[in-house]
Amino acid sequence: MGKDDIMTPDLNGRAAVITGSTSGIGHAIAAAMAASGARIMLNGIESRAEGEAVAERLAKVYSSDIRYTPADMADPEAASGLVEDTYAAFGRVDVLVNNAGIQYTAPIEEFPPEQWDRILAVMLTSSFHTTRTAVPRMRENAWGRIINISSAHGRVASPNKSAYVSAKHGLVGLTRVVALENAGNGITSNAICPGWVETPLIRPQIEALAERDGIDIEAAKVELVRHKQPSQRFVQPEQIGAMAVFLCSDAASQITGTELSVDGGWTAQ
Template sequence: MARTAVITGSTSGIGLGIARALSATGANVVLNGFGSREEIDAAIAAVAAGGGKVIHNPADMTKPDEIAAMMASAAETFGTVDILVNNAGIQYVEKIEDFPVEKWDQIIAINLSSAFHTIRAALPGMKAKKNGRIINIASAHGLVASPFKSAYVAAKHGIMGLTKTVALEVAEAGVTVNAICPGYVLTPLVERQIPDQAKTRGITEEQVVSDVLLKAQPTKDFVTVEQVAALAVFLASDAAAQITGTHVSIDGGWTAQ
């Protein structure tokens, strides 16, 4: 029987890459995220090409009721949720004293609280089957900090704590809970923050890439979406059954420094 994966924030970037990779293993996939009808249809088609059945749920990750409804719909459509990937995330760059309160609240809701809401909905079914995989997409910023990203860094550190706590709670239930900590991946999220960083730091966009983003990664290269997706597929596999409550960094050596 095919497994079912729910992946938040999966209409583009890392989430879409993970969705495509899991579909290629035969999993059914619930996509989630915003976009135009054309963009969403293209994402569905790209993921379905892997072989799994695909649906899209537009649940807003700032709204717990919509998240709960999405998880219930996934279970109703495909049976229990076997794989949950918490990937939804947004970014905002600003000095702490000028950081908009509404942006802080939005980032904490989407990048951290949404994972709490999806996990609490998914666990009863996973525990009943004594099998499940929860993969939280954290960041190198779940381990270290950078200036001007207070909400994002706080949320990603929170995801690390949530990962460890839930892993301990379900350690005997056949469910693993892990975090992936990517460095800079050239996704739309990263591309959009380059001009913001340039403005905040008073440097050119080219300098942001070379002196800010890739300066952190000793390999001097971006992580690819496909590399993160391959790691997620491994963590979702039977081979990773004894990996739980930890993180795997994929950051070009960033956190080795």
């Protein structure tokens, strides 16, 4: 890639694996990367048929090679296996996006230990397993991009989210360690920290707010965003997709070990 196209990410020939990419932010990242020419391995906990239907729709739009592997990121072997499946399918692994995520809210004294275990497993431990498997594959080509989808909750806390906030802070730590271990290898490791993004993940929180305050869903959305996000607007999944693609450009090759907030000012407060 020459100096003229430093800002134009060209992912032709690259292979990307994105955990939790059948919906929301992961799906938008897959679309943005496919639009830049990457071949994509989608992942989720949906059945093979459901996931392959998502892959087929994206492949048609972007004329790209898009596949799907069902794998539960709570299972370390499945997490590591997803990266190996990507290598088997495409002969390389250039981009790893650790995105799969779940939420559960309760005060700590009522927080079910099994929910703590699952949230940590899906969002933090899986990222350890995918990353340890992907790094040697990236080193084969002396190029790699590891993008961890953390959160504003990787930088600050909110009540009732002990597991989520701990997992997202932990992911920031993992991001930094992997960046240092691979500085000079052509591999970067960064975290994107979104604020409120309107996806199915936050629907239960919107519904709970609507019920608590006796307001409709649209009013609850406004209320949810108003409390934390000074921009007063949801982040769009496509904006996270564009940021992920930017991290794959030559312009971003010296950005490593950092957290990029896309949060409408949430963590500036």
